[in-house]
Amino acid sequence: MATLESFRPRLRDRAALGGVVPPVSLLLVAGAAGLLVGSLRSEVFAQLTVQGLALGAVYGGLALALVLVYRATHVVNFAQGELAMATTYVAYQLIHWGLSYWEAFFATLAIAFVLGLVLEVALVRPVQHRSVIAAVIVTVGLFILIDGVVNWIWGGDFKYMQSPFGTKVYSVGGVSIARLYPGMLGVVVISVLLVWALFRFTKLGLGMRAAALRPAESALVGVRVDWMLAIGWGLAAVLGAVAGLMAEPSQFVLEPTLMQPILVYAFAAAVLGGLDSPAGAVVGGLAIGVSLNLVVQYVPSISSELQAPFAFAVLVAVLLLKPSGLFGHREVRRV
């Protein structure tokens, strides 16, 4: 027993240092292979897979926003989905005022960044010094506030936006695929890669990572920790806006409840990936997206109404069986 205990910290250390444990990569390769084989054998399966990946990218984008906020401030932002919904309304308004879709898209991302930053500075930071719970409750309040403001400005009725990807349908090896889905997937993946590159390769990104990991030591080397955390919220809001903007064409209408089911899927994705793992959030999102789509089609007892409960079941199962998720770290400290 004693020897086992003395080995365990080492293994955990390796996981903590970013190494993906082999079983997880095996699982992912097996999953991808399964999807490929299925897609080659059945046209419906292939279509559902592509659609599921596109939706999953949206869930993954929002999940990544949750993870960024969680890593920066240890707060789970329940308002992340509503914030994404509100910024999608901003894009709708800008297009209504005459901007083209992509002009509105980028303007909305800029607005979302400022909005996320201001919310952190004005609402979250003042209460966070008291307790994390207080900050989480503020995000729940923010959920209700944003919902109310959007309903007040734009009303609860359906709005329609032109699809940014048109109605073109590709034919890949005999399988018809609407341009919408690779479009959604592409936009989310590019956004995620840009955020990743920012964190990985820039001085600002290094400062943000350091501030999230060790705020006290970061301040000692001159990092403006408060700013870094606020920028983290801003970037999360940008990713949320991308998710909202890409969710809208897949739902075909814009309404205030747009992101509510997606928030549940994003939570499931973030928990599945490990709440502190950015890569895990994206992989988790794709996995949730594809499995929801396939389960509804191929498991007779689960109809589309049961998608959200199914995602919730995944969330609970992960929390019970492997709380650190696929890629997450357990709290490890060398002493």
Next chain:
Amino acid sequence: MTALLELEDVEARYGPVHALHGISLAVEEGSIVAVLGPNGAGKTTTLRAVSGTVRRSGRIVFAGRQLDRLGPDAVARLGIAHVPEGRGTFAELTVWENLRLGGYTRRGSIQPELERVFSYFPWLADRRRQQAGTLSGGEQQMLALARAFVHRPRLLLLDEPSLGLAPVLVAELFRIVRELNEREGLTVLVVEQNAHLALQAAQSGYVLEAGRVALSGTSAELRADDSVRRSYLGY
């Protein structure tokens, strides 16, 4: 010589507990100054009062600028590097990223600083991609020091550098600090349990007791003092 750092009647507290009861000290530019004293005397807190990582009052002046209202990041940007007690490294990041953070306040390329630091710590160059948390305790302490050198500070605050290090490494570490002091005029305020080592490296020192300055003087004077000899030097 003029004082680069001056503390005047500085108090500090952790919640209701007073750690410093009015400390006054001065660090001349280009010198090494040691802070000695028993556990709980306020040595670490003195450094923390300078770098702004503890709530403090009183006057702290660095190169003509008043520090006592600045936060730690602003103090760091003025050119003060604080190497905290224990491992102040970012264990999750690579060696290179740790060094890059050391140069966070510097604009433009830090390549010249890196090369300078690698000339003092050649083994770091080969390990730049390694995760800092996988280095040994001694290597992490060296990395923390190297990171502070990339900062190229005017004042280095060094807290218990010998803690948990093998004697060979401690000697090496102090040799490097002295070399930087002699060659580049680096000013150092060092807290050290090992009074023998500290007084060897430093030109002057302060002895703290219960949050107050009990004694101060040049290293030679302190070494000759009976109470210092009995309490800290052990002969």
